[in-house]
Amino acid sequence: MARQGQFLKNHGRKIVIGMVMAWYLLFFLIPFLFVVKISVASPADTIPPYTPLFSFAGHRFSFDVSFDNFVRLLSDPVIIESYLGSLRTAGITTILCIILGYPIAYAIAVERPSLRPTLLMLVTIPFWTSFLIRIYAWIGLLKDNGVINDLLIWSGIIDSPLTILNTWVSIYIGMVYCYLPFFVLPLYSVLEKRDLSLTEAASDLGSRPLRTFWSITLPLSMPGVIAGSLLVFVPAIGEYLIPRLLGGAVNLMIAPVLWDSFFVARDWPIAAAATVALVLFLLLPLVWVDRLRRRNEEATA
Numbered sequence: 001m002a003r004q005g006q007f008l009k010n011h012g013r014k015i016v017i018g019m020v021m022a023w024y025l026l027f028f029l030i031p032f033l034f035v036v037k038i039s040v041a042s043p044a045d046t047i048p049p050y051t052p053l054f055s056f057a058g059h060r061f062s063f064d065v066s067f068d069n070f071v072r073l074l075s076d077p078v079i080i081e082s083y084l085g086s087l088r089t090a091g092i093t094t095i096l097c098i099i100l101g102y103p104i105a106y107a108i109a110v111e112r113p114s115l116r117p118t119l120l121m122l123v124t125i126p127f128w129t130s131f132l133i134r135i136y137a138w139i140g141l142l143k144d145n146g147v148i149n150d151l152l153i154w155s156g157i158i159d160s161p162l163t164i165l166n167t168w169v170s171i172y173i174g175m176v177y178c179y180l181p182f183f184v185l186p187l188y189s190v191l192e193k194r195d196l197s198l199t200e201a202a203s204d205l206g207s208r209p210l211r212t213f214w215s216i217t218l219p220l221s222m223p224g225v226i227a228g229s230l231l232v233f234v235p236a237i238g239e240y241l242i243p244r245l246l247g248g249a250v251n252l253m254i255a256p257v258l259w260d261s262f263f264v265a266r267d268w269p270i271a272a273a274a275t276v277a278l279v280l281f282l283l284l285p286l287v288w289v290d291r292l293r294r295r296n297e298e299a300t301a
Contacts, residue, residue: 032279038272040065049266069273079274082257089243089253090236093175094183097232098225100176101183105224106217108184109191120188123181135174135245142170142246166248174242179235183228190224191217226289234282254278 041050042064055062073079108119126134141147142165149161164170194217202212240255247253254274261271 032276035272035275038268039069039276040067041269041272042066042068043267043269048268050268069269070277072270073273073277076270078252078257079254079270082252082254083278085252086237086254089171089175089239090233093172093179093236094229094233096172096176097180097183098229101180101187101228102225104180105184105187105191108188109194116192120185123184126177126181131178132241134178135241138170138174138177138246139165142173165246168247170246171243174246175236175239178242179232182231182235186227186231187221187224190221190227194220223293226292230285230289233285237282238278 037053038048038050041053043049044051051064053064055064104123108116108123111119139146143149144161144163144165146165148164149158152158153161164173198216198220199212202216203209207215238255239253240259243253244256258271258274261267261274
């Protein structure tokens with residue numbers, strides 16, 4: 001037991017890092033390399049519907065790589081518009097989550113410690129239910145004869161049903177509902193650890209609560225805001241189920257377009273190229289955040 005404890009003490013960090021790297025290698029890097037291989041192939045009327053990367057013909061080895069699919073991305077108006085639509089939807093969803101999520105996270109952080117676990121549980125309760133069931137529940141709420149329209153008509157606020165389902169409004173409602181906890185939780189973890197002596201000192205020096213918030217609380221909470229925004233923005237770009245079920249024909253986001261390219265048009269190379277381009281694009285904000293983190297560490301060192 002002593003030898004095992006000493007071994008874990010000496011090599012525990014390496015084991016944990018190795019397990020994480022193995023996880024990413026097995027479930028991200030290797031599948032992503034398969035997608036990269038398809039992205040540099042050419043469409044073909046075969047199964048699978050693309051040309052092989054390596055081939056042997058007449059005892060001759062050939063290496064068939066084409067970057068035409070990436071060139072086609074720049075000239076395909078549907079894919080370009082779907083990229084822009086995904087960026088717009090993810091950006092607006094992130095802004096709405098910041099506006100709604102910051103007061104929620106702050107209210108939980110300033111609440112008495114005995115009540116915080118209950119409030120956090122209320123934030124995470126939606127995760128206990130299937131994602132698909134939750135989206136279908138919103139269909140029942142937002143449709144023309146749904147709960148929301150029936151309630152508004154019964155109360156006399158409106159005379160005829162509002163068209164909410166299959167609009168951009170329904171998409172943003174579903175996106176914010178599903179991704180809001182991803183913003184609240186990391187922000188709460190930062191706000192909960194804030195140094196209260198700083199705000200107390202500002203109050204003793206005559207600073208008003210609003211000025212104290214803008215000059216002390218908000219800057220100190222920016223790491224949580226950035227982390228939460230990334231946790232919302234990155235997966236929101238690739239969201240498939242919400243725009244498909246709640247948006248109907250009005251949505252044009254990259255995930256439904258990729259699905260149709262893969263499984264309807266069976267144009268795997270162009271869909272794979274679009275996927276690779278999307279992944280590389282999503283690496284940019286992650287690199288930017290890492291640079292900000294390093295600058296902050298150097299400034300505080």
